[in-house]
Amino acid sequence: MTGSQKHIIGMVFYPGMTALDMVGPHQVFSALPGVQIYRLWKTSDPIKTDDGMVILPDTTFENCPPLDVICVGGGLGQAAVVDDPETLDFFRKQGSTAKFITSVCGGSEFLAKAGLLQGYRAATHWTAREQLAKLGVEVSTDRVVVDRNRITGGGVTAGIDFGLTIANILCGEEVAKIIQLLMEYNPAPPFDVGSPEKAGAELVAKAMLFMQGISTLELAKSVS
Numbered sequence: 448m449t450g451s452q453k454h455i456i457g458m459v460f461y462p463g464m465t466a467l468d469m470v471g472p473h474q475v476f477s478a479l480p481g482v483q484i485y486r487l488w489k490t491s492d493p494i495k496t497d498d499g500m501v502i503l504p505d506t507t508f509e510n511c512p513p514l515d516v517i518c519v520g521g522g523l524g525q526a527a528v529v530d531d532p533e534t535l536d537f538f539r540k541q542g543s544t545a546k547f548i549t550s551v552c553g554g555s556e557f558l559a560k561a562g563l564l565q566g567y568r569a570a571t572h573w574t575a576r577e578q579l580a581k582l583g584v585e586v587s588t589d590r591v592v593v594d595r596n597r598i599t600g601g602g603v604t605a606g607i608d609f610g611l612t613i614a615n616i617l618c619g620e621e622v623a624k625i626i627q628l629l630m631e632y633n634p635a636p637p638f639d640v641g642s643p644e645k646a647g648a649e650l651v652a653k654a655m656l657f658m659q660g661i662s663t664l665e666l667a668k669s670v671s
Contacts, residue, residue, distance in 0.1 A: 463524010475610030521553020572602035
């Protein structure tokens with residue numbers, strides 16, 4: 448594909464999603480030539496993410512045109528949405544014609560439950576690998592997985608790697624490299640514990656408890 452082609456990208460936002468799952472790739476996609484991005488949800492009401500950010504969708508499922516790329520992320524609040532019939536129907540409808548069916552983090556669960564990942568390898572957040580495998584998906588520990596026209600990213604920050612991978616597919620390596628440079632995407636984390644394989648069992652156990660505590664706090668806020 449060349450940069451002169453027009454690409455229509457739909458990014459699904461929902462209450463309780465993790466903002467960076469989608470903000471990272473959105474930053475990449477917004478720099479691509481000839482791209483139209485739709486920020487999608489069932490309604491045009493403001494969406495509060497799991498970190499308190501508020502995002503305003505500009506297109507509803509009903510008004511969404513056929514997409515070249517459909518994308519969804521994960522989040523602490525996805526359990527309340529991931530079995531929603533209207534949402535899964537939207538993925539099935541767009542997935543039947545989209546050139547690329549994609550996700551970041553726990554968003555792969557939406558695709559799996561819509562029947563779009565059976566027979567494919569896919570990535571997800573490390574805490575969700577077991578759940579995704581139960582849905583009949585071949586789960587990978589890779590940061591980004593490309594399996595034919597299914598492109599999936601691991602957890603949260605993997606969305607930038609994922610976005611650059613799609614930029615390369617849609618517009619070529621040079622464009623993707625330019626975007627990476629302009630974003631100054633040159634990771635140099637202070638700690639080498641960004642995956643469970645590197646972090647070790649003790650830190651993983653503590654992280655799981657920490658995450659459960661955040662989920663409990665968010666639940667308490669929602670019912671107070």
